[in-house]
Amino acid sequence: MQQKKIDIWVGLFVLLGVMGLIALALVVGGKGGWSTKGGYPVLVNFQNIGTLKERAPVKMSGVVVGRVGGIELKDVNGEYKAQVTLILDNGLKVPKDSGASVNTAGLLGAQFISLTQGADVEHPVAAGETLDNTQSAMVLEDLITQFGINKAETASKADAVDAPPVK
């Protein structure tokens, strides 16, 4: 009887341990830990999404109104674009001409989608439809490169002005 009791407790321990290991692998490395609450999907196509990740927040006026449900590379009219599926909260009516942009929280923080409300309040976007008015992520490296090019151009112009006129 005593041995059976021990067997039961060991069985429970092993079960808990194995479930813990599986849950750990799923929670820290996989898809567990967080579920998308009910909402309706809206598609947005971006030229570049930077480091946007699934489950990043979708914000409107700074308030979280949904989550990024999925990210895929899609052929849109002969051009490859990052297609982001937004899961927006039920009850939220977003006009069809609203804008979506990829923003960064702080200088180094995670990226999120920011929605800017459009003017066409009469026609809200329906589930599965696409928002066309988008702005890509600001990529810091691109900005620095652009800044470098501008700087070089300005310098060469200044050199040209400073140089003595050729006689």
Added chain:
Amino acid sequence: MSVFINGLAQLGGSVRSSISTLGFAMRMLGALFANVRVWWTRTRLVFQQIHFLGNYSLVIMLVSAAFIGAVLGLQSYYTLSRVGSESMVGLLVALSLVRELAPVVVAILFAGRAGTSMTAEIGLMKAGEQLAAMEMMGVDPVNRVFSPRFWAAGFVVPMLTGLFALVGVYGGYVVAVWWLGVDEGAFWSMMQDGVNVRDDVVNGLIKSAVFGLAVSFLAVYEGAQAHPTPEGVAQATTRTVVKSALLVLGLDFILTALMFS
């Protein structure tokens, strides 16, 4: 002249005794590893040890895990929010727990909770001449007493480490998301994007299995080497904790250098 010769003899004696101690330890370790069949020949004994070492250590492990995760969440939030990267809290908590803290803290807590009792039990068996009696009856103490403890610990510690890391991550989650207002989606997505199951989780578990075997070997060895007096047993349990902590930290450095560099 005689002082010099006495000194030389002392040096020689200490080298000889440390080599013979090391030899005894290695022979015992070899015998324990060779006796892996204890899993099916002495299953009952192994199960008793899993029950004793695992089930009884669960509470202290889980409570410590919750607090360690919470403190990690709190500290990393204050540091990361200075550069506006508080969404990384999840990643930092998970990586520190899975790779380092869970295996090391579980092994050290295990040495304190279960290792000491293993040493004391075996030391008292030795003091009561039970080990000698077993040998007289033709029962191998390695097979009957040492191996079930050694192998049970090697199995139990990785399980406890997995649970520790899981509870720790949720401790960090509660502090960061519920209390400090880190975005929930960012917490999980940053963590899941940055943690690799094969590299981080599996390596962490391999580490913890090594630590479990190391701690249980030390505990068993110190018990078998204890002076058969109440004082000797007390000293042996103290040595188990001190040596286990140092061994685990040293092994951790070596394993981390091998696995993650």
